[in-house]
Structure formats: structure tokens, C-alpha cells
Amino acid sequence: MSAACLDIRNLSAVLANGQRVLRSVSLAVQPGEVRALVGESGAGKTMIGKAVLGVLPSSVHIVEGEMLLEGEDLGRLQPKARRTLIGARTALIPQDPLTALNPSRRIGPQMTDRLVRILGWSGQRADARIRQLLDEVQIRDPDRVLRSYPHELSGGMRQRVLIAAAFAAEPRLIVADEPTTALDVTVQKQILRLIAQLQREHGTAILFVTHDLGVVAKISQKVSVLYAGKVVEEADTAALFAAPQHAYTRALIAATPRYTDPLASLKPVDEAVLAGLAAEIAAAEQAWRPPHG
Amino acid sequence: MLLQRFLIRLLTMAITLFGVAVVVFVVIRVAPGDPIAMMLPPGATDADIARLRALYGLDKTIVQQFFIWLSGVIRGDFGTSISLRQDVLGLVFNxxxxxxxxxxxxxxxxxxxxxxxxxxxxxxxxxxxxxxxxxxxxxxxxxxxxxxxxxxxxxxxxxxxxxxxxxxxxxxxxxxxxxxxxxxxxxxxxxxxxxxxxxxxxxxxxxxxxxxxxxxxxxxxxxxxxxxxxxxxxxxxxxxxxxxxxxxxxxxxxxxxxxxxxxxxxxxxxxxxxxxxxxxxxxxxxxxxxxxxxxxxxxxxxxxxxxxxxxxxxxxxxxxxxxxxxxxxxxxxxx
Structure with a gap:
């Protein structure tokens, strides 16, 4: 059996005050697979993505667990080696395309800098590669886009640019951090379709962070449901929607608005379910002892 | 557009400098201290003082003095230093x-x-x-x-x-x-x-x-x-x-x-x-x-x-x- 693209084992992270924000999280993303990471805001799903990419805020500390990227234990690498490995094998599609591009740099160099400066490609090769990717994300006037500053492009265009840049270096794993949340509803669908299409064509594994079960159903093969930093259920996407095992998952699915009958389906997660979750978390917390006292 | 902005800046600069010129001109004349008294040795006669005053144009009203000076400045003549007896512009640029x-x-x-x-x-x-x-x-x-x-x-x-x-x-x-x-x-x-x-x-x-x-x-x-x-x-x-x-x-x-x-x-x-x-x-x-x-x-x-x-x-x-x-x-x- 080949190694998983990403294998997170028993990962716990704490804030400075000792509060646990990730509770012994384990999840794996197989090569070429899309795993959705779903949960409410504050559940820690973005935190997992950031931990994998080595960009956790300085207030969050990993206290136990391992993260293996294609079999390499990220925690055991020297900072420089880890940085280079992450730069070469992973990419991030960020949440907000408006803030994820440097306002004072032209698009072109922002898209090619990883290829040239981290991977050591020639400028020509990087440029050709970027143009190919811009074509794949259906940008028809690459010359203008590459010369532009971010503020000269629309939000949808910027997200296309960021998607193209993410796929350009053929990473093995992409972390997509709610990539459609900041966009207009009409643009959301196009962008989602684009990510799905590029993912299929390039065979890239994606850790897809979202709070939207509709998105989960459309794009992923596997799902991990996260609550308060704890994975409460994981399953094949189809199985999860067909027969959700955990009460919280059932409540989440029930709370998802449907276009056919938006008001009827809009109900909050049941109090009893939340109480059950609180008990579950408290029990886990009782059992957990931070390593090194 | 750019030219217009530049011209506005230039005009603002001119007004600023004129303001500075007025303020400094008035302030140093209102402040106590008489340059002529400092140039002459003790015991100089009133006539000597008046003659020297006239030589440097200090006998005229402050408004007259200002416009004489300003018209000189516009022509590039900043006057003569009283203490060093040299051209002011030359001294400054030196x-x-x-x-x-x-x-x-x-x-x-x-x-x-x-x-x-x-x-x-x-x-x-x-x-x-x-x-x-x-x-x-x-x-x-x-x-x-x-x-x-x-x-x-x-x-x-x-x-x-x-x-x-x-x-x-x-x-x-x-x-x-x-x-x-x-x-x-x-x-x-x-x-x-x-x-x-x-x-x-x-x-x-x-x-x-x-x-x-x-x-x-x-x-x-x-x-x-x-x-x-x-x-x-x-x-x-x-x-x-x-x-x-x-x-x-x-x-x-x-x-x-x-x-x-x-x-x-x-x-x-x-x-x-x-x-x-x-x-x-x-x-x-x-x-x-x-x-x-x-x-x-x-x-x-x-x-x-x-x-x-x-x-x-x-x-x-x-x-x-x-x-x-x-x-x-x-x-x-x-x-």
C-alpha cells in the first residue's frame, strides 16, 4: 500500500492559555483524493490546514501528533527543509482573493515567484507554465492579467489567478481554505467547478476546508466532520449523506438550506445534540493529558 | 491630469514660500535688536546712524521695505549681508x-x-x-x-x-x-x-x-x-x-x-x-x-x-x- 499524500495522526494544538483548539485530530488524504473538512466556524478546520502548511499563528502551539507529507514527518524536519518541502509539494488556495494578492506587485511575478525562486525554473519556462494554467482557468487575455495589479481585477478573476498559481507547480496536495466563501454566489459555482475540473485533470489531492455541506457533496470523496477541534465523524461523502452516523452530522445536514424550500429547512442544531457534544468533548478532555506534564 | 496636479503643486509651493517670506520679514523687524546700532562704534552721531540706515533702506516703512526686497528676490537679488558685506545669495549657496x-x-x-x-x-x-x-x-x-x-x-x-x-x-x-x-x-x-x-x-x-x-x-x-x-x-x-x-x-x-x-x-x-x-x-x-x-x-x-x-x-x-x-x-x- 502506497503512503498517504497527507497523514495527520493524533494532532493536538493549544493556545497560550493551555486551551486545546485541536483535539487529537487524525485524518488522511490519499493521492488524488479530495477530502472535505467540514464544521462550523471556530471548529478548527482552517487551523488544521494552517498546521499542515506550517503557517499557524504564533499563539497556537502543536503539542502532540504527527503530520506526514508523502511519508515525510514535517515535525522532524529542520525549518528550512520543511519550508522548501511545503513550497515544492503543497499549495494553498486562500479564502479571500481580495487580500491574498500583494497589492503593490503585478500579478505575473506573484504567480511565477515560487516556480523561479523556490523550484529553480527558468523565467521562460515559468512564464509558459503560468500562461498554460491561466488558459486552464479560462482566462483569455493572459497578457493583460499578468501585467495587472490585483486591484485592477475582479474578485472572481483574482481567485482564478490564485487557483492557477496553486496548480502551476503540480503540487501533490492543495489546501483549499473556503475558496468560495468570499465570492458572489454566481461566481462561487464557476470557481468550484473550475477547482473540481483542475483537480481531476491534474490528479491533485485536496484538503478542502468548508462549512458548506452543499460544496462537500459536489467536490469531495471523503469527509471529516469537525466540532470544537475534534473529528466527530469521517466517512465516504456518499455514505455520510446517505447514513450520517453522528447526531451532530445529522443535525448539520438538516440545517443546510435547500433552494427548493429555504425557510422550512433552516433550523439550528438541536440543543440536545449540542449538549451531547459538550459531554463528548469534556470526556475527551478528561482523558487527555498534555505530553511533558 | 498629471500636469494639472503638478501645476497645482507648483502654485501651492509659491504661496507657501510667499507666506514664509512675509512672516520672517515681519518677525525679524518686530523683534528687538537693531543691526545698525550693532555696526557702529559707540559714540556715533545721530547723523551717522541715519545715513547708514538710509544706505540699507531701513528708513522706509516696513511695507515699502518688503516690496523692495521681494522685487529683488524675484530678480534673484537677495540683497547684501549687513555683517559680512557680501551678496546674500552667494553666501547662502556657498x-x-x-x-x-x-x-x-x-x-x-x-x-x-x-x-x-x-x-x-x-x-x-x-x-x-x-x-x-x-x-x-x-x-x-x-x-x-x-x-x-x-x-x-x-x-x-x-x-x-x-x-x-x-x-x-x-x-x-x-x-x-x-x-x-x-x-x-x-x-x-x-x-x-x-x-x-x-x-x-x-x-x-x-x-x-x-x-x-x-x-x-x-x-x-x-x-x-x-x-x-x-x-x-x-x-x-x-x-x-x-x-x-x-x-x-x-x-x-x-x-x-x-x-x-x-x-x-x-x-x-x-x-x-x-x-x-x-x-x-x-x-x-x-x-x-x-x-x-x-x-x-x-x-x-x-x-x-x-x-x-x-x-x-x-x-x-x-x-x-x-x-x-x-x-x-x-x-x-x-x-
Whole structure:
């Protein structure tokens, strides 16, 4: 059996005050697979993505667990080696395309800098590669886009640019951090379709962070449901929607608005379910002892 | 569009300078002290005084005097210095290069020291290094430039005499210069022996002027960098594999520099103001040193000339800062 693209084992992270924000999280993303990471805001799903990419805020500390990227234990690498490995094998599609591009740099160099400066490609090769990717994300006037500053492009265009840049270096794993949340509803669908299409064509594994079960159903093969930093259920996407095992998952699915009958389906997660979750978390917390006292 | 903006700026500059001219002209005439009384030996007759007064045009009303002076200024004639009996414009231009070299050296030092400290502090944020930088910049900032001058004279002029504490250049040296920009010209002529001698005279006053500004740059730029370093595009750059130093230099610095640039523009004018006392302290033959003499001697035309040149400098600095701001900020360039 080949190694998983990403294998997170028993990962716990704490804030400075000792509060646990990730509770012994384990999840794996197989090569070429899309795993959705779903949960409410504050559940820690973005935190997992950031931990994998080595960009956790300085207030969050990993206290136990391992993260293996294609079999390499990220925690055991020297900072420089880890940085280079992450730069070469992973990419991030960020949440907000408006803030994820440097306002004072032209698009072109922002898209090619990883290829040239981290991977050591020639400028020509990087440029050709970027143009190919811009074509794949259906940008028809690459010359203008590459010369532009971010503020000269629309939000949808910027997200296309960021998607193209993410796929350009053929990473093995992409972390997509709610990539459609900041966009207009009409643009959301196009962008989602684009990510799905590029993912299929390039065979890239994606850790897809979202709070939207509709998105989960459309794009992923596997799902991990996260609550308060704890994975409460994981399953094949189809199985999860067909027969959700955990009460919280059932409540989440029930709370998802449907276009056919938006008001009827809009109900909050049941109090009893939340109480059950609180008990579950408290029990886990009782059992957990931070390593090194 | 651009031309229109430029013309508006030019008009604003002219109005500013006119305002400065009026204020300085009135103030030095209202302030006590009579230049004529200082020129004549004790026991001069009233007739002598009146004749000298008429010679310098000081017998006319203040309004008349102003317009006589202004029409001269417009023609490039700033009058004759009362104490030195030479053409004011010639005197000012003779001294201005020394002050400009000092001020620009100090500015470059402040940017280099402050910028390095800011980048280092931002990279090592939250560590003892950052705390050390905060303490050092706090100290540098709370001591004014002239006091730094005295401290430096004591340290490196008296205790460990490595630098010269007085003058602009060693008097016994043969100077081949055709301009007054000695430092600049010595480099161009590849006379590095002279460059070194000039620097030995200039470094201490320049450091005295630079330290407070360096501290301001260090604190403000570090703060801006730390804010920018939390932004999404910086996080994205880290994911791409860039080191923290690369991230700061390539992604953060340009965007973080804008607020600092504005402040440095303002502070640079203060720095030039500071040259007046610091030049005096180090007997540096610049415009500021001459300004003090001019004030002591109640040399009205010379004071007016010097102040007007300082005002012109300030206005030009502001213009430069505005242009650099537009250059650094692509959103302004298209707006």
C-alpha cells in the first residue's frame, strides 16, 4: 500500500492559555483524493490546514501528533527543509482573493515567484507554465492579467489567478481554505467547478476546508466532520449523506438550506445534540493529558 | 491630469514660500535688536546712524521695505549681508552644499539604521531581540540631537579621539574642489583620502542628527511590518516556501513603508532644522551655523535669505515624498 499524500495522526494544538483548539485530530488524504473538512466556524478546520502548511499563528502551539507529507514527518524536519518541502509539494488556495494578492506587485511575478525562486525554473519556462494554467482557468487575455495589479481585477478573476498559481507547480496536495466563501454566489459555482475540473485533470489531492455541506457533496470523496477541534465523524461523502452516523452530522445536514424550500429547512442544531457534544468533548478532555506534564 | 496636479503643486509651493517670506520679514523687524546700532562704534552721531540706515533702506516703512526686497528676490537679488558685506545669495549657496551633504548623510544613516532595526525586529518579533530594539530606539528617541552631539564629542572626540570634533575638513589639506559639495566631489575625483577626512568630520554630527530619526523609523516601520506580516498574501508567500527574511523584503516591506515614508518626509525637515544647532556644536561650516551668526548680528537680509532657502528645501522635500508615495503605491498612480 502506497503512503498517504497527507497523514495527520493524533494532532493536538493549544493556545497560550493551555486551551486545546485541536483535539487529537487524525485524518488522511490519499493521492488524488479530495477530502472535505467540514464544521462550523471556530471548529478548527482552517487551523488544521494552517498546521499542515506550517503557517499557524504564533499563539497556537502543536503539542502532540504527527503530520506526514508523502511519508515525510514535517515535525522532524529542520525549518528550512520543511519550508522548501511545503513550497515544492503543497499549495494553498486562500479564502479571500481580495487580500491574498500583494497589492503593490503585478500579478505575473506573484504567480511565477515560487516556480523561479523556490523550484529553480527558468523565467521562460515559468512564464509558459503560468500562461498554460491561466488558459486552464479560462482566462483569455493572459497578457493583460499578468501585467495587472490585483486591484485592477475582479474578485472572481483574482481567485482564478490564485487557483492557477496553486496548480502551476503540480503540487501533490492543495489546501483549499473556503475558496468560495468570499465570492458572489454566481461566481462561487464557476470557481468550484473550475477547482473540481483542475483537480481531476491534474490528479491533485485536496484538503478542502468548508462549512458548506452543499460544496462537500459536489467536490469531495471523503469527509471529516469537525466540532470544537475534534473529528466527530469521517466517512465516504456518499455514505455520510446517505447514513450520517453522528447526531451532530445529522443535525448539520438538516440545517443546510435547500433552494427548493429555504425557510422550512433552516433550523439550528438541536440543543440536545449540542449538549451531547459538550459531554463528548469534556470526556475527551478528561482523558487527555498534555505530553511533558 | 498629471500636469494639472503638478501645476497645482507648483502654485501651492509659491504661496507657501510667499507666506514664509512675509512672516520672517515681519518677525525679524518686530523683534528687538537693531543691526545698525550693532555696526557702529559707540559714540556715533545721530547723523551717522541715519545715513547708514538710509544706505540699507531701513528708513522706509516696513511695507515699502518688503516690496523692495521681494522685487529683488524675484530678480534673484537677495540683497547684501549687513555683517559680512557680501551678496546674500552667494553666501547662502556657498554654505548650502555643506548642510545638504550633512543632512543627506544623516538621512541615509537614519534610514539604514532604522530600517535594519525594523526588519530585524519584525523578523524576531516577540523575542528578546525585538525587546532590545525597542529599548534602544526608545533611548535614541528620548535624547535630542544636540545632546547626542555632546555625548558623541565626549565619547569619540575626547575619551577615544577617533573623530574630529570641529570643522568640515582639516584646514591644512589642499582642496582641489571646484564645487562646495566636497564629499560628493571627493568621491567623484576618487580622492578617498579627502573623503575619509571629510567623513571623520561629518560622521559625529550626522549620527547625532540621525539617531532620533532612526529610532522613529525603527519603531514605526517595525509596527507596520508586523501588521502586514499577518496579512493573507504574506501567509501565501510563506506557503510558497519563502523564508521569513525573503517574505519581509519581497512582500511586506514595500507595503509597510508607505506610512513610514510620509513620516520620514516630515521628520527630515525637522532634521534639517536640527542642523542649525548641531552644526554650531561641531563648528561645521554649513548654512545652519551661518544662520546663528546672522541672528546674533541682526543681519536682516542674510536671515531672510537663509530662511527662504530652508523653506524652499522643505517644500521640495514634501514634493519628493508625494512623488515617491505615488511611485510606491500603484493604486494612486492610476487614480
Amino acid at each position: 554654505r548650502l552644499p555643506a548642510t545638504l551633504e550633512l543632512a543627506i548623510t544623516a538621512l541615509l544613516m537614519a534610514v539604514a539604521i532604522g530600517g535594519t532595526a525594523a526588519i530585524l525586529g519584525a523578523r524576531e518579533r516577540g523575542t528578546a531581540v525585538e525587546a532590545g530594539i525597542d529599548i534602544a530606539s526608545g533611548t535614541a528617541l528620548s535624547i535630542p540631537d544636540f545632546l547626542w552631539g555632546l555625548v558623541l564629542i565626549l565619547l569619540f572626540g575626547v575619551l577615544i579621539p577617533v573623530f574630529d570634533i570641529s570643522g568640515r575638513v582639516s584646514p591644512q589639506l589642499d582642496l582641489p574642489f571646484v564645487t562646495q559639495f566636497y564629499l560628493f566631489e571627493s568621491i567623484l575625483r576618487l580622492r578617498f583620502d579627502l573623503t575619509w577626512d571629510l567623513l571623520k568630520h561629518m560622521l559625529m554630527p550626522a549620527v547625532a542628527l540621525a539617531l532620533p530619526l532612526a529610532a522613529i523609523i525603527a519603531q514605526l516601520l517595525k509596527q507596520s511590518l508586523k501588521e502586514v506580516l499577518d496579512l493573507d498574501y504574506v501567509v501565501l508567500a510563506r506557503v510558497k516556501g519563502f523564508s521569513e527574511t525573503q517574505v519581509i523584503l519581497r512582500e511586506a516591506l514595500k507595503n509597510a513603508a508607505l506610512p513610514t515614508l510620509t513620516l520620514v518626509g516630515v521628520q527630515f525637515t525637522f532634521l534639517i532644522g536640527g542642523t542649525v544647532i548641531v552644526e554650531r556644536l561641531f563648528s561645521y561650516e554649513g548654512l545652519g551655523n551661518m544662520a546663528i551668526d546672522a541672528v546674533i548680528n541682526r543681519d536682516l537680509p542674510l536671515i531672510q535669505g537663509i530662511v527662504l532657502v530652508f523653506a524652499l528645501l522643505f517644500v521640495l522635500i514634501n514634493l519628493t515624498v508625494d512623488m515617491m508615495y505615488a511611485l510606491l503605491n500603484p493604486r494612486l498612480r492610476h487614480g
